[in-house]
Structure formats: C-alpha cells, structure tokens
Amino acid sequence: MVKTVPVCHIQPDFADLIDAEDDGDFYINVDESLEHVKEYRLNTGEHNNFVQIGSKLYSVELDGRKYKFRVKEGNYANVVQDRWTCIDAVDQPTTQFALGDSDGNIRVFDSSPSLQHHIREAHLDEITCLKFFPSGQVLLSGSTDMRLKIWSLADESNPRTFEGHKSQITDACMVERGRNFVSSSQDGTVKLWETGSGLAVHTFFRRENPLDGINTLALNKSSDVVSPRGSNALEFGTEGKTVLAGHNSGVITVYDLFNKNQVTQLPSFFMSSCNTLTRIPNEQNYLYAGYSNGALAQWDLRKPDKPVDHVLINEGISINHIYYHSNALYVSSGVDTAIKLDVQLPEGNIIAEAPTFLVANDCQVAQFVATPNNKSIIAVGNWGLCVRFQC
Structure with missing residues (x-):
C-alpha cells in the first residue's frame, strides 16, 4: 500500500x-x-x-x-524582496548566509542578521543556485542567464565567469575544497569546471537522450579511495566520486567524475520530472528524490531498478525542493506547502505518519538550509519569505 x-x-x-x-x-x-x-x-x-x-x-x-x-521563530532577513530563489550557509570565517533573488541580485547576511554584501545585478536574470566555497570568502552563483560566476566577498568583485551551457543553470556542487565544481543545465549537460582557469574539464550527458534537461544534482562518494588529483591536471579530488543528475524525464543518471563514464541510471519509475535530489551525509547508498507528480522516493543505489520506499504528498502536486537534515526531510510542495518528514535510520525509510507542517504564511518555499549551529532551518521563497524554524 x-x-x-x-x-x-x-x-x-x-x-x-x-x-x-x-x-x-x-x-x-x-x-x-x-x-x-x-x-x-x-x-x-x-x-x-x-x-x-x-x-x-x-x-x-x-x-x-x-x-x-x-x-516560525521569526523572520530571518527583513528585506523587501519579491522572491528569494536560493540560499546557502557557511560557518567560515564567521556564520554567513547567501540569498539570491528573482531579479539576479545576491545578498549576504551575518548571523544577526545584518546585511554584509549586496551584489546588485550579479546576473541578468534569476539566481538559481548559490554555493559558498569552504573558506567562506568566495561565492559561486548560477542563473537562468546560462552563466556561472565566482564572487570575492572581500571586495564583491567577479574574477571569473563560466560560460558554455546552452540553457539555464539549474544546480551546482562543490568538489572537496572547490578547486573543481560541477554544474547542471536544462540543456541536458553536467559540466566539471576548474575554477582557476575557468575551463570546462569535461561535459557529461545522458547517452540515451543527450537533450534530457537536468533540474538537480547531488554529489556522492562512491568508494574510500582518496586522491588529490583526477585524470587531468585540472582535476582535484574527483577520484571515488560520482555525480547524480535528476532529469526532466524522471530518470536519474549517475556519472563517475574520475573515469568520466555513465555508471548507471535510475528509471523513470513515476513517469514525471525529477525536480530535486538530496542525500544523507556520509551515507553513500541512499538517495532521496522529489518528482512533479508529488512522489517523494528513497532509492538504494545498490538496487537501482525501483525505489525502496516512497510516499505521495497530495498526489499531483509537484515537489519543488527536498533537503535532508538531522534525520528528517524538509519538503517544499506546490505553491504553499512546507513539510518536515522524519526518516527512520539506518534503513532510511520515510515516516509518513504525523507529518510536521511548517507554517510559512502560505508561501511557496524555494529552498531550505540549516543554520551552521544546526539548531534551525531557514526557508526562503515567494513574497519575500525568509523565516527560521527550530529543528
């Protein structure tokens, strides 16, 4: 059942x-x-x-x-803004939160929260992803304008712009310390970049359908092998890592970052778009995926034929974003719903009974992120939503 x-x-x-x-x-x-x-x-x-x-x-x-x-515990950032589209957090050199908006602007706040940086017109259009480098002194942004950019928070300069995707950027992941990162696009490609040179080291695409757009990425450590370099002089820390890409078709493709091959595919079990992926940190086997038909699925990468568990969140209502934190999945569903579902470990099963609904003023949540002290979750979204919930 x-x-x-x-x-x-x-x-x-x-x-x-x-x-x-x-x-x-x-x-x-x-x-x-x-x-x-x-x-x-x-x-x-x-x-x-x-x-x-x-x-x-x-x-x-x-x-x-x-x-x-x-x-909610309260509003996090009291800034007049139509729509926040993404958020990231880091605890280096101090606690910082980066927020992107639908107009292409980026703001960085401290824990107060006080505005520390306001990068106006960072992109020509909506910011779709933001990632701090581990140092907390550099920020990566991606946009519907098909570009990725690096920003120095020392002076708000843009030392590097990455061009090559042919459609909007949808997601990005850091590889270890950030000398390399991967990005995805609606053009159906995942690109592995080297930050120093700005070059695309490799471009991955689904063999069966190269134009199958990608909505979301997750990085996974596939073995205990650790190497400082990959097969290319412009690679650092790619060995033993895979990147997982969620496609418009509902297929999830797994690529080996070091060997550059397509490892496997998780099928389009629900016949609907895979919108969002998240993983349990330090658990290489389990993956959670959210789909446009309202399905939230747990996959075991050792058994890729079908999900090992799934729930339907008001069937037919799209899952926008899922985020794993502290034995729970935070889920954005449709235009006005945010839910916390507990996860049973070590099996990883999703507990559907007695869900916790996050009262977010009937706004659509674009993304969640945990505060670096792990005590709260911040949700951002439409109508300037930027609120904090106790974990």
Whole structure:
C-alpha cells in the first residue's frame, strides 16, 4: 500500500490567536486530493484535541489522523524582496548566509542578521543556485542567464565567469575544497569546471537522450579511495566520486567524475520530472528524490531498478525542493506547502505518519538550509519569505 501525506493548511496566525486568549475560530484545511478539500473550524477557547506539545510546536488529531504544526521563530532577513530563489550557509570565517533573488541580485547576511554584501545585478536574470566555497570568502552563483560566476566577498568583485551551457543553470556542487565544481543545465549537460582557469574539464550527458534537461544534482562518494588529483591536471579530488543528475524525464543518471563514464541510471519509475535530489551525509547508498507528480522516493543505489520506499504528498502536486537534515526531510510542495518528514535510520525509510507542517504564511518555499549551529532551518521563497524554524 502506497503511503500518502495529505497536504494540510492552518490559518497562519493561529498561534497568535491562541496566545491572545480571545474566544475565536481558526481554520485547518486538509487537501485529501486535488478535488477534495475538507475544512475544520477550531475554537481558541476550546482547544479540544489541539494541543501545544513543544516550543512553537502544536499537534491535532483530525478524523483519526495526527498532524503537527511548527510555527516560525521569526523572520530571518527583513528585506523587501519579491522572491528569494536560493540560499546557502557557511560557518567560515564567521556564520554567513547567501540569498539570491528573482531579479539576479545576491545578498549576504551575518548571523544577526545584518546585511554584509549586496551584489546588485550579479546576473541578468534569476539566481538559481548559490554555493559558498569552504573558506567562506568566495561565492559561486548560477542563473537562468546560462552563466556561472565566482564572487570575492572581500571586495564583491567577479574574477571569473563560466560560460558554455546552452540553457539555464539549474544546480551546482562543490568538489572537496572547490578547486573543481560541477554544474547542471536544462540543456541536458553536467559540466566539471576548474575554477582557476575557468575551463570546462569535461561535459557529461545522458547517452540515451543527450537533450534530457537536468533540474538537480547531488554529489556522492562512491568508494574510500582518496586522491588529490583526477585524470587531468585540472582535476582535484574527483577520484571515488560520482555525480547524480535528476532529469526532466524522471530518470536519474549517475556519472563517475574520475573515469568520466555513465555508471548507471535510475528509471523513470513515476513517469514525471525529477525536480530535486538530496542525500544523507556520509551515507553513500541512499538517495532521496522529489518528482512533479508529488512522489517523494528513497532509492538504494545498490538496487537501482525501483525505489525502496516512497510516499505521495497530495498526489499531483509537484515537489519543488527536498533537503535532508538531522534525520528528517524538509519538503517544499506546490505553491504553499512546507513539510518536515522524519526518516527512520539506518534503513532510511520515510515516516509518513504525523507529518510536521511548517507554517510559512502560505508561501511557496524555494529552498531550505540549516543554520551552521544546526539548531534551525531557514526557508526562503515567494513574497519575500525568509523565516527560521527550530529543528
């Protein structure tokens, strides 16, 4: 039997109404399917089975099913912005958060948060990915303008621009210390770059369909072999690593960064686009993928014929982004839903019972990231959403 997670929405200010101790109603809507929404009205004076079970955490049982709601701790960045599109964090040399927006601008905040850098018109269009180099002094950005750029945070200069993709950039991953990185594009390619020279060391594409657009990347360590260099003088730390690419077709392709070959493919099991990938750090076998039909799947790379576990989050509603942190998957679904699902280790199975809904003002979440102290998750998205939730 397929596990399902009906999408649940609660009135965003419900906690304020409860704290005010005024007698009044608030709503909870459960989207049991695309065609059927069930509305519940609860009274603040009569909590019934709606209870506070922790700091900013509430629980309710509706028709025999349990739901939890996590209220935001507060806004992270109070900046007027139409749409944040991506975020990354680093703890070097101090705690920093980089945010990209739909207009091509980049802002970097400290932990206060105070604005430290504002790189205006960094790209001609939407920023699709941001990655700090491990030093925290350099930032990599990718955009729908088909370019990747390196930014020095010492003076906000752009010492290197990487060109070669023929369509929008969708994702990027650092290889070890960042002497190399990989990027993906809707042109169907993954490129391995050398940062010093700005050269593309190698271009990967799916043999069966070279134009199958790529939405997302994940880097994996496939063995215990460690080498400072790859097969090319412009490679550093590629040996023993694979890159996984999620395609528009729903196929996930695995490439060996060192040997430059296509290792295997995970099939288009759900017949819908693979939008997002995430992995458990230091666990080389398990991979989680989110699809446009609402499926969230756990794959075991040792058994690539079909997923070992999957759930449907309101079937038909697209999964936008998934992020693994501290035994949980943070999931953005559709235009207004953010969910935390626990993961059972060591098996890695997804626990669909009693999901925790992150109350994000009914905004679409573009990305999540953990704060470097691992105490909170920051979500960014539409309508200037930039909020912090306790882990």
